[in-house]
Amino acid sequence: MDSKTAIKDIKQGRVSPLYVCYGTEKYQIDEFIALLEKHVVDEEQRDFAMAAFDLSETPIEAVIEEAETLPFLVPRKLIVVKDASVFTAGRDGGKVEHRLDSLTAYMANPAEHSVLVFVVQGEKLDERKKIVKAIKAAGTVLSFMPMGSGELAAWAVKQAEKRGCTMSREAADALIAASGVQMAALAVELEKLCLYAGSGGVIDESAIAQLVARTTEQNVFTMVECIAGLKLEQALDIFYELLKQREEPIKIAALIARQFRIMLQVKELGRQSYSQQQMASQLGLHPYAVKIAGEQARRFETAKLRQVLSELAQLDHQMKSGGIDKVLGIELFLLRLGA
Structure with missing residues (x-):
């Protein structure tokens, strides 16, 4: 069962006595537990x-x-169990020993007065473990992984509507570009933007530019986008703004190199007919980041990307060894790339 079906069942009063929630999107897991509550x-x-x-x-x-103990003064209770690493690969690093046979026995006849939720911190469960196979057969196992780029933008638009505001798809994309892909951070920014717009108000790109503070990573991301679009003046403006924020030039250069490396990897995987989701899984990135990197990579030949990475490696060595002034080194790199 997927999470959308489980949420629909809960809203209709069909609650499973046992859930296992795993995945990297903690915000979605917290939202699911809040719905159960x-x-x-x-x-x-x-x-x-x-x-x-x-x-x-x-x-x-x-x-x-606790699950088997009758609740006091209430018909049913909700039990949330965190750090459920007994369902993942590798040894449990904790000092506590667990008798998993007690869980196996409970799954055969779960208490009607308890709803048990296990929260697993990991991308996947260990399918080889007997306890995982047993809980898949007896309970409801739900995956909470990052949304695709289209889904994330649609989610942001819907969240704005829930708060009484209107936001276009283009504005949602601008918000994601500014704030990043973490849903918890996006929710905070949406709350702020909706308070600014007021009930029935419109959240536009100018409001996002005015109110949403970009992280260093997002600023570098935008800088690379400007470079890819041959907007050299804007790229330099972002660089100087980062310097005003006292960001270390070596860190900025490293983040630029990281983005160009992702572009090269996406380009290579695209040639091997990988889908966007497969690329995201292979590279350990959010699908939205893969989408943008793919769009940026289309503006460069593979040989050019390799050349840029080589130049950045040389620049990194020169800056760290004192062979060139750090700020001047990045300025010259951007000017050469823009030319």
Whole structure:
């Protein structure tokens, strides 16, 4: 089952007694748990109807004991269990030993008065483990991975609508370009923008430029975009702004090199017919970053990208060895690239 189906079931009153949530998108997992809390627990009874455990500190048999214990003054309780590394590959680094047979026995006959949620910090579960196979058969296992570029922009537009504001798809793209792809950070920026626009207001690109502070990484990302679009003056303006913010030129050069390296990798994987999602998985990047890198890479030949990376490697050595002034080195690099 996917997360959208699970959310729909919960809203319709069909709640599973056992969930396993894994993936890298923590914001989505937190939202899912908040939805469960809303539908399982009455707000006035929260103190009696909720329990939280951490498997790095608590043995799993104690969690099962809590799940089997009848709730006090409430019909049902929600138990959230974090750091559930018993479902992932590798040895559990914690000092606590877990009797997984207690969980296996519980899955065969879960308590009707408890909803048990395991939160796994990792991209995937270890399919070789018996406990993973058992929980897939008995419970609801949900993956929360980064959205694709189109999905993320659509999500941002929808979040603005929920807050009573209107935002175009172009504005959503501008927000992602400025704030990054982390949903938690985007949610904070959306809240700020909606307060600025007011109920029924419109969030446009000018408001985003005015209110959303770019990180160093996002500024370098935009700088490379300007370079790719042969907008040298704008690229230099961003560089000088980063210097005003006291960013180290060596760090800026390293981030530029990273972006050009991603462009080269995306170009090579594209030749091998990799999809955007496959590239993101292979490179450990968000699909949106892969999409933008692909658009940037189309403006450069493969040989040119290799040449740029070689020049950046030489520049890095010169700056670190004192062979060239750091600021002058990056200025000359940008001027050569723009030419």
